[in-house]
Amino acid sequence: MATIIVRPGRERPILQRHPWVFSGAIARVSGNPAPGEVVEVCAHDGSWLARGFWSSSSQLRVRLATWDANQPLDETWLRDTITRAVSGREQWLINPAIACRLVFSESDGLPGLIVDRYGCYLVIQLLTQAMATRVDQVVAALVDLLAPRGIYERSDADVREKEDLLPAVGLRWGEMPPRMPVTPITALGQPASGIRMFADLPAGQKTGIYLDQAINHARVGAYCTDADILDCFSYAGGFALAAARAGARRLTLLDASADALTLAGENLRLNNITTPAEFVEGDAFHILRRYRSEQRQFDAIILDPPKFAYQQAHLERATRGYKDINLQALHLIRPGGILATFSCSGLVSADLFQKVIFSAAVDARRDVQILERLTQAPDHPVLLSFPESEYLKGFICRVW
Numbered sequence: 185m186a187t188i189i190v191r192p193g194r195e196r197p198i199l200q201r202h203p204w205v206f207s208g209a210i211a212r213v214s215g216n217p218a219p220g221e222v223v224e225v226c227a228h229d230g231s232w233l234a235r236g237f238w239s240s241s242s243q244l245r246v247r248l249a250t251w252d253a254n255q256p257l258d259e260t261w262l263r264d265t266i267t268r269a270v271s272g273r274e275q276w277l278i279n280p281a282i283a284c285r286l287v288f289s290e291s292d293g294l295p296g297l298i299v300d301r302y303g304c305y306l307v308i309q310l311l312t313q314a315m316a317t318r319v320d321q322v323v324a325a326l327v328d329l330l331a332p333r334g335i336y337e338r339s340d341a342d343v344r345e346k347e348d349l350l351p352a353v354g355l356r357w358g359e360m361p362p363r364m365p366v367t368p369i370t371a372l373g374q375p376a377s378g379i380r381m382f383a384d385l386p387a388g389q390k391t392g393i394y395l396d397q398a399i400n401h402a403r404v405g406a407y408c409t410d411a412d413i414l415d416c417f418s419y420a421g422g423f424a425l426a427a428a429r430a431g432a433r434r435l436t437l438l439d440a441s442a443d444a445l446t447l448a449g450e451n452l453r454l455n456n457i458t459t460p461a462e463f464v465e466g467d468a469f470h471i472l473r474r475y476r477s478e479q480r481q482f483d484a485i486i487l488d489p490p491k492f493a494y495q496q497a498h499l500e501r502a503t504r505g506y507k508d509i510n511l512q513a514l515h516l517i518r519p520g521g522i523l524a525t526f527s528c529s530g531l532v533s534a535d536l537f538q539k540v541i542f543s544a545a546v547d548a549r550r551d552v553q554i555l556e557r558l559t560q561a562p563d564h565p566v567l568l569s570f571p572e573s574e575y576l577k578g579f580i581c582r583v584w
């Protein structure tokens with residue numbers, strides 16, 4: 185097995201179980217590891233630190249998966265670790281219609297592996313060379329553990345490029361998943377929302393729906409009773425659905441994708457929602473400005489844009505983008521109304537995001553109170569030794 189020797193002084197994060205070793209931390213490689221192969225990671229003095237998976241192309245050279253020298257990273261380890269991840273979600277799995285993330289990559293000790301469950305079907309994403317070369321083992325483990333009706337691969341995320349992997353999409357086991365209604369998870373202790381959403385696993389964005397916002401839909405919806413709301417970046421309308429359920433008076437859904445709006449309309453019908461709804465296809469940056477010139481006002485606006493910052497170099501442009509849409513939205517909110525604003529860019533910390541909203545509030549000359557701070561749903565856990573796993577942040581604000 186190849187051995188990776190880290191530079192002096194670079195052992196600390198590894199000892200603290202941070203799972204990433206970047207190329208800059210590596211002093212030398214002894215051996216010639218193949219893409220995705222298991223490697224040993226040692227300190228400069230030769231002492232063993234951890235074991236992980238090699239990537240031949242990414243700057244992120246090793247993803248660590250065990251700090252126990254006696255633990256081989258073999259098929260049994262893969263099965264046991266998937267089993268552990270699933271056991272942590274049992275409370276949601278009781279309901280057979282529920283959509284839930286079962287494996288969240290590094291947070292579940294399985295770097296590069298995402299498994300989402302949509303009713304009787306599973307979607308997998310294999311985002312590293314290590315997982316891509318173990319696709320058969322992953323599928324076999326999931327079949328034995330969960331006996332799904334079908335397993336569909338959606339490894340079409342851009343991050344595969346960094347791993348020198350082509351997109352991989354298709355049925356890997358069993359039956360082709362149909363377009364089906366599923367129920368997103370609710371917070372523990374909360375009654376089931378009863379909301380259903382269509383999931384189209386082969387064609388939907390991400391693996392079908394935005395599971396990470398499942399709990400936030402209801403949290404935000406609770407502030408929308410009697411409100412005229414704008415669900416901006418609506419995709420399948422998760423926030424609008426929850427707002428309607430909570431008694432919103434009027435819904436406006438805005439998205440750049442016509443398919444997303446069609447899906448949102450179908451979801452409103454699926455839930456027998458009769459609240460007046462308008463569907464607006466277009467660029468939020470332009471349409472928010474147009475609404476301002478038309479002096480249009482809303483009681484609540486939800487801003488849930490796609491990821492703006494993919495790398496450190498884009499951070500400044502991303503923060504300008506966040507400030508712009510938040511500033512525009514603040515102009516459109518009636519005094520006492522609600523702004524629910526999100527960022528799913530991992531590189532934008534909650535602290536930075538709060539500063540961006542502050543700066544928008546100053547420019548808009550509005551008083552803004554944070555009522556709630558939100559994060560990703562608990563089936564997307566944040567691993568303490570890996571703060572990067574906390575990527576979604578949001579604020580529910582009252583705007584005066």
Ligand code: SAH
Nearest residue numbers: 394417418419422439440441467468488490
């Ligand atoms: N709020 C949704 C998820 C939104 S994902 C939920 O809770 O499920 C982000 C959405 O923004 C996508 O549907 C994408 O089509 C849309 N989008 C991306 N850029 C946009 C733009 N400039 N203007 C409007 N919508 C945009």
